[in-house]
Amino acid sequence: MPPITLTALARAGFVGLSDARSRLDELAALGGPPPQRFIELVVDVADPDAALERMLALLRRRPDETAGLFADPDAVHRLLQVIGASSGLAEFLMRRPEALGVFARPLESLPTESDLRQDLLESVGARDGVASIAGEDAWIALRARYRTRLTEIAAFDLQQSDPVDGIAAIARTLATLAGAALDASLAVARATASGTGPGTFPAADVAGTKLAVIGMGKTGAEELNYLSDVDVIFVVEGDEAAGVSSARAVDVGTRLATLTMRGIDEFAIEPPLWEVDANLRPEGKDGALVRTLESHLAYYDRWAQGWEFQAQLKARPIAGDPALGRRYTEALAPFVWSSAERENFVESVQRMRERVTANIPADEVDRQLKLGPGGLRDIEFTVQLLQLVHGHTDPTVRVAGTLPALAALAAAGYIGRAEAAEFARDYRVLRLLEHRIQLSELRRTHLMPRDEHRLRVLARATGLAAGADELTDVWAAVKRRVRGLHERLFYRPLLAAVAALPGDEGVLTGEQALTSEQAQARLAAIGFVDPQGALQHIAALTSGVSRRAAIQRTLLPVMLQWFADGADPDYGLLTFRRLSEDLGGTHWFLRMLRDSSGAAERLTRVLSGSRFAGELLGLIPESVAWLDDDADLRARPRAALDDEVAAILDRHETPDAAARAIRAVRRREVLRLAFAGILGVANVTELAAGLTDITEVTITGILSAIRAEAPAPMEFAVIAMGRFGGRELGFGSDADVVYVFRPHDGVETEAVHPAALSIVSELNRLTDDARLPFELDLDLRPEGKNGTPARSLDSYRAYYQRWSLTWEAQALLRARGIAGDDGLLADFERLADSVRYPSSISERDVREVKRIKARVENERLPQGADPARHLKLGRGSLSDVEWLVQLQQLQHAASSPALRTTSTLDALTACVDLGLLEQADAERLREAWMLASRARSAVTLWTNKTSDLLPSERKALDGVARLLGYPRGSASALEEEYLAVTRRARAVFERNFYDS
Numbered sequence: 002m003p004p005i006t007l008t009a010l011a012r013a014g015f016v017g018l019s020d021a022r023s024r025l026d027e028l029a030a031l032g033g034p035p036p037q038r039f040i041e042l043v044v045d046v047a048d049p050d051a052a053l054e055r056m057l058a059l060l061r062r063r064p065d066e067t068a069g070l071f072a073d074p075d076a077v078h079r080l081l082q083v084i085g086a087s088s089g090l091a092e093f094l095m096r097r098p099e100a101l102g103v104f105a106r107p108l109e110s111l112p113t114e115s116d117l118r119q120d121l122l123e124s125v126g127a128r129d130g131v132a133s134i135a136g137e138d139a140w141i142a143l144r145a146r147y148r149t150r151l152t153e154i155a156a157f158d159l160q161q162s163d164p165v166d167g168i169a170a171i172a173r174t175l176a177t178l179a180g181a182a183l184d185a186s187l188a189v190a191r192a193t194a195s196g197t198g199p200g201t202f203p204a205a206d207v208a209g210t211k212l213a214v215i216g217m218g219k220t221g222a223e224e225l226n227y228l229s230d231v232d233v234i235f236v237v238e239g240d241e242a243a244g245v246s247s248a249r250a251v252d253v254g255t256r257l258a259t260l261t262m263r264g265i266d267e268f269a270i271e272p273p274l275w276e277v278d279a280n281l282r283p284e285g286k287d288g289a290l291v292r293t294l295e296s297h298l299a300y301y302d303r304w305a306q307g308w309e310f311q312a313q314l315k316a317r318p319i320a321g322d323p324a325l326g327r328r329y330t331e332a333l334a335p336f337v338w339s340s341a342e343r344e345n346f347v348e349s350v351q352r353m354r355e356r357v358t359a360n361i362p363a364d365e366v367d368r369q370l371k372l373g374p375g376g377l378r379d380i381e382f383t384v385q386l387l388q389l390v391h392g393h394t395d396p397t398v399r400v401a402g403t404l405p406a407l408a409a410l411a412a413a414g415y416i417g418r419a420e421a422a423e424f425a426r427d428y429r430v431l432r433l434l435e436h437r438i439q440l441s442e443l444r445r446t447h448l449m450p451r452d453e454h455r456l457r458v459l460a461r462a463t464g465l466a467a468g469a470d471e472l473t474d475v476w477a478a479v480k481r482r483v484r485g486l487h488e489r490l491f492y493r494p495l496l497a498a499v500a501a502l503p504g505d506e507g508v509l510t511g512e513q514a515l516t517s518e519q520a521q522a523r524l525a526a527i528g529f530v531d532p533q534g535a536l537q538h539i540a541a542l543t544s545g546v547s548r549r550a551a552i553q554r555t556l557l558p559v560m561l562q563w564f565a566d567g568a569d570p571d572y573g574l575l576t577f578r579r580l581s582e583d584l585g586g587t588h589w590f591l592r593m594l595r596d597s598s599g600a601a602e603r604l605t606r607v608l609s610g611s612r613f614a615g616e617l618l619g620l621i622p623e624s625v626a627w628l629d630d631d632a633d634l635r636a637r638p639r640a641a642l643d644d645e646v647a648a649i650l651d652r653h654e655t656p657d658a659a660a661r662a663i664r665a666v667r668r669r670e671v672l673r674l675a676f677a678g679i680l681g682v683a684n685v686t687e688l689a690a691g692l693t694d695i696t697e698v699t700i701t702g703i704l705s706a707i708r709a710e711a712p713a714p715m716e717f718a719v720i721a722m723g724r725f726g727g728r729e730l731g732f733g734s735d736a737d738v739v740y741v742f743r744p745h746d747g748v749e750t751e752a753v754h755p756a757a758l759s760i761v762s763e764l765n766r767l768t769d770d771a772r773l774p775f776e777l778d779l780d781l782r783p784e785g786k787n788g789t790p791a792r793s794l795d796s797y798r799a800y801y802q803r804w805s806l807t808w809e810a811q812a813l814l815r816a817r818g819i820a821g822d823d824g825l826l827a828d829f830e831r832l833a834d835s836v837r838y839p840s841s842i843s844e845r846d847v848r849e850v851k852r853i854k855a856r857v858e859n860e861r862l863p864q865g866a867d868p869a870r871h872l873k874l875g876r877g878s879l880s881d882v883e884w885l886v887q888l889q890q891l892q893h894a895a896s897s898p899a900l901r902t903t904s905t906l907d908a909l910t911a912c913v914d915l916g917l918l919e920q921a922d923a924e925r926l927r928e929a930w931m932l933a934s935r936a937r938s939a940v941t942l943w944t945n946k947t948s949d950l951l952p953s954e955r956k957a958l959d960g961v962a963r964l965l966g967y968p969r970g971s972a973s974a975l976e977e978e979y980l981a982v983t984r985r986a987r988a989v990f991e992r993n994f995y996d997s
Contacts, residue, residue: 005036013040014049014461016454024053031060032068034077042078043085047159047437047462052085059084059094059101066098069105076104082159083152086462089228089443090155093148096271100149108157111174112150118181121146127188131208135192140264143185144271150178151227155440164464165429169224169404172432176216176225180319182274183214183233183261187321190260194253202253209243210253212236212291213326214261216319217281217312222401224432227439230278231265234316235291236329247293254291275445281312294329301336307349310340311385315401338393347390351491354382370435371447375480377435379487380428384410386491391415391555403428414551417592420486427479430465434476437462449476489596528565535561535571538578552591553581556601560594563602566969567609568943568960576608576615583622593629600628607679610963612945613732614679617672620772624672634677636691637670639698646702656706660767663702668773670695675732675942679964685731685935686906692730697721699768699775700736701820707763713756714745718821719764720829722781726815727903731934733941735778739816740791741829750793757791774947781812794828801836807849807891813837814887815903838894838901850891851995854884863950869980870951872937877983879937881990882909882930888994889917905930922989929986932979939964951979 005025007018015021025036033056034042043049059067070076080101084091094100112120124146126133134142154174161167195204217232219225235258239250262277282288283300292300301309313333318326340346361372371377384406391413392398398409404425411421437459438446450456456469466472520539524532539561542553560577564570584590594601604625607614618624627633646663653659674691677683683691700719708717723737724730742757744750768775782788783800792800801809813833818826861874868875886908894900899911909927912918918926940948943960952958955972962975 005040009040013044014046015053017050021050021053024057028053028057028060031057031064033057033060033071034074038074042074042081045461046081046085048085048458051088051458052081055084055088055091056081059091059098062095063098063101066101070101073105075107079107079156079160080104083156086159086437087155087440087443089441090148090152093152093443097145097149100145100152103149103153104156108153111154111157111170114177114181117150117174117178118184120150121178121181121185122188125185125189127185130188130191131195132185132188132192135189137269139189139192140186140267141269141271143182143189143264144269144274147178147182147274148271151175154178155227158436159462165426165433168429168432168436169402171436172219172225173223175227176220176223176319179220179225179231179275180214180216182265183231183277183320186264187212187214187257187261189264190257193260194256200256202256205243206245206249206253207257209240209245210250210257211238211240211322211325212254212257213318213322213329214320215326215329216317217315219315220319221315221317222403223317224402224404226432227436228275228443228445229439230276230445232278232281233319234282234297235279236294236297236325237291238293238322238325247295251289251291251293255289258291281309283309294325294332297329298332301333305336307340307343307346308353310337311350311389313337314385314388317401334399337389338399341389341393347386350382350386350389354378354491365448368448368451370431370438370449373480375482375484375487377428377431377447379483379491380424380431383424383487383491387415394558412551414548414553414555414591415595416490417596418548420490420596423482424486427483430475430479431483433463433465434459524561527562527570529570529574531571535574538574542578542581549585549591552595553585556591556594560601560605563605564609567605568956568963568969569609569612572612572615573605573609576618577604579619580604580608580622580625583619584625590625593626597629600625603628603676603680607676610960611675611679611942613942614672614675616945617668617675617773621669621672624669624676627673627676628680631682634673634680634682636674636677636683636687636694639694642666642670642694642698643701646698650702650705650709653706656703656710656763656767659706660703663699663706664768664770664773664775667695667699667770667775671732671773678732678938679942681966685931685938688938689729689731689934692732692734693725693728696725696730696736696775697819700738700764700777703764703767704760704820707760707767711756711759713753713760714748715753715756716743716745716822716825717757717760718742718825718829719819720826720833721815721817721819722812723778723815726817727905728817729905729934731938731941733938733947735776737778737781739779739782741794741797741821741825742791743794743822743825743828750795754791754793758789761790783809794825794832797829798832801832805836807846808853810836810839811850811887811891814890817903834901837891839891840895842891847888847892850884850888854880854994866950867953869983870953871949872933872940872951873949875983877929877985877987877990878933879930881987881994882926885926885990885994886912893917918993922993925982925985925989929982932982935965936961936975936979951976 005022007022010018010021025039028039029035033039039053043052046052056067070080084094121143124142125139132139154171158164158167158171191207194201195207213236215221215234215236217234219229220231220233225231235254237250237254239245239247245253258279262279266273266276279290280286282290283292283297283305314337316330316333318330357372357378358374361369366373369376381403384403387410388398388406391410395413397413398406398415400406400409407416407421407425410416411418434449435447438448438450450459453469456472460466460468460472463472465475520536521532524535529535539557543550543557561574564573564577567573581590594604607618607628645666649659649662649666653662671692674683674688678688704717704719718741720726720739720741721737722739724734725736725738730736740757740761742753744753765777768777779790780786782790783792783797783804814837816830816833816837818830857874857880858868862868862871871878873879883905886905889912890900890908893915897911897915899914900908902908902911906927909918909923913920913923936951937949939961940952942964943957952961958972958976959970962971963969965975967975
């Protein structure tokens with residue numbers, strides 16, 4: 002046979018190549034496999050160098066037992082896999098060579114609970130729960146048998162083709178093995194404690210004392226590692242018929258529990274198995290080791306803290322008296338599943354997780370598989386919190402294990418199936434890493450190794466990567482995914498809201514539903530005006546076994562309360578049903594509401610607070626996705642809107658087609674701004690700017706489409722007037738405009754005037770939108786309603802020079818060119834400047850302005866309207882502020898350029914800077930103007946109708962108040978504030994306008 006090359010050794014995974022070659026020769030000389038055959042056997046071994054070294058050590062120290070395996074290459078392969086992955090098990094095989102026999106008898110499947118329990122009990126000669134041998138000899142025998150079975154399980158584990166997929170079964174078997182070890186140790190304890198010497202009790206008293214061992218943590222959840230602490234709680238009960246009182250049973254049980262723990266974790270010839278940790282018992286280390294069931298219940302009823310109920314979620318009887326153990330878990334279950342109803346429960350769990358992370362030593366944070374960010378605890382805490390919050394009304398999620406709980410939560414719709422699958426896969430990967438690290442030395446640790454060699458060995462042991470660097474990348478990716486999903490689910494607002502619901506609130510939508518009459522009474526009590534209709538909507542949304550219905554049953558108990566907190570819960574629920582019918586089949590809608598950081602609550606605020614937004618949302622249901630991100634609720638930049646409209650014009654060949662697309666853009670952007678206004682993401686000036694931009698873009702785009710279709714030998718422009726010109730639009734505002742044209746050189750005005758009128762007509766037709774009204778208002782044109790819709794620039798000039806009235810100069814103060822030919826826009830604005838900024842204004846003209854203002858107050862108010870409540874023309878409202886500012890502009894703008902602005906608020910600021918108004922007066926005017934503007938938009942948002950009156954009907958007034966940021970039931974508060982603010986503004990106005 003040719004000599005073994007260094008290359009062949011390296012390919013097999015050896016690192017110490019020279020040592021390996023000499024050791025292979027020694028192994029063969031001692032009767033082991035030939036070098037070439039050995040190399041073939043260690044190709045899939047975690048650490049070939051260590052496997053070779055440990056095989057040699059076994060042959061040197063235990064030649065007969067080891068050599069007995071060499072006839073079976075498969076047995077040798079299994080041995081090499083174990084000793085190449087675990088120095089701890091290799092040392093055990095040195096001590097106990099008889100355990101090598103497990104490699105000759107391969108497991109076809111993992112051992113059952115009954116098999117393991119029977120085997121470990123036999124190791125101590127137990128009969129009827131009492132061992133035939135006592136003391137240290139029995140415990141040594143138990144530990145040796147335990148490690149033999151552990152070796153057998155490890156051999157099975159290391160041969161799996163997919164260890165990630167098989168990790169759950171391995172962990173479950175390890176938990177079963179631990180329970181069997183405790184049962185056997187308890188049997189030894191009963192034998193040891195029975196007698197007449199010190200520390201013993203009469204055999205009858207020991208026999209009459211029932212002791213149950215409750216597994217907690219990973220043991221209770223059947224998720225145990227190769228070497229974890231085993232968390233337990235002891236429960237005792239005396240057999241009164243046998244003359245053993247509760248007090249006596251506690252004494253005997255304490256001795257049994259102490260001896261049981263000693264048999265597992267006290268140092269002896271055969272090392273301890275693991276630490277038995279009883280610190281999760283009531284009062285922790287300071288509490289009694291053993292309690293009766295009644296004592297446990299009294300503690301949890303009166304004194305237990307939130308984390309103790311969370312710990313009980315995984316409680317499971319694992320040893321001792323099974324009936325007593327079952328009674329314990331059944332009695333504690335109601336405490337566990339009602340714990341989420343405690344005040345600030347969710348927040349307390351979140352803080353506890355944060356404390357765990359904060360207490361990790363700085364040099365371990367990035368290495369922690371268990372406690373660190375993106376580690377096992379992130380998954381476990383998330384799953385447990387979801388279980389505790391939803392489990393108090395849904396028994397299907399009341400399971401102990403993390404992976405079964407994830408499956409149950411996904412099946413019930415509390416977590417997305419994709420998220421559950423991702424979490425489960427990453428959990429298995431993290432657990433596999435933890436298992437292999439602990440198996441390596443049979444040492445309790447949760448830290449990833451630092452050095453490259455150990456990382457390389459771990460990569461080979463897990464099969465997750467080819468080398469150290471690749472394994473580090475795999476682990477980093479898992480941590481990122483886990484942390485991201487943990488933060489999304491663990492901190493989502495819906496959890497705290499569900500936990501805060503009354504204990505029976507979920508029965509409106511659950512399987513144990515209230516009767517129709519009871520449910521209607523409940524809905525009426527929380528604020529629904531039509532509870533019968535609401536119940537029908539709830540039934541339509543939640544009935545059936547579809548995943549959509551399951552998620553709705555999760556969402557609705559909370560959303561109903563949020564709807565009820567709104568001004569119109571009935572309309573909100575109705576619109577939510579319509580929206581769900583439109584979007585419920587999409588992959589993202591219900592998942593977003595369940596998992597996002599506030600989208601569900603925002604949606605209820607929008608739907609129960611605004612018919613305007615509700616109706617628009619019905620046209621654009623996919624826009625609900627914006628509620629997940631503030632950035633999506635802010636007005637889009639003007640440049641982005643211009644680019645979109647330009648693309649529409651390029652894409653569509655006819656004005657009608659382009660206008661349809663542009664109207665859709667307008668609806669979308671107005672809805673975006675409505676969301677922002679309702680949710681307080683944008684203030685009144687930001688909303689006004691956004692509404693102005695989309696109005697300008699709409700007019701500009703449609704005008705371009707019209708002119709491209711029917712070019713004419715002229716320039717054409719649109720001039721914004723009024724609030725539109727001042728960039729002060731609100732929801733429901735008309736767009737005040739005038740139109741101007743100019744014939745090309747050599748073309749007569751009369752020749753192009755019909756074309757200009759045609760453009761105006763087409764603009765009116767193509768901007769008309771029955772779903773979101775859009776009125777181009779020409780009332781501010783020369784001669785008002787009697788004037789021609791479009792004039793030439795020369796005609797405007799002649800008119801203003803000859804016929805213009807003072808009010809028309811005043812109207813031009815807010816004239817601003819917005820669309821059409823740039824040269825014509827600039828020339829019109831220069832013409833407007835000559836009229837609106839006169840070098841001087843006569844006293845007669847000032848009196849005329851005041852006279853017209855008085856006429857407006859007396860004649861233009863709708864019949865029967867209360868002047869104190871009219872938002873536009875009423876006392877101290879918009880017109881008072883605007884007329885006062887405009888009078889100052891007419892008088893002083895010619896000499897003070899700061900007043901040459903179309904913005905009311907900017908002009909008001911300039912008046913203060915120029916000393917024309919006192920700062921305090923200006924602040925009162927600004928306050929009134931802002932409040933009236935906000936209220937005017939709020940009326941439109943609430944009613945989906947345009948109105949200039951502050952409502953007097955209480956529900957409508959409360960709806961408006963809620964949109965303005967007032968708390969529930971603030972109709973009177975809004976009314977009082979509005980009347981007070983406008984009364985103060987009116988006083989300022991009269992003093993500075995009429996009396997000046």
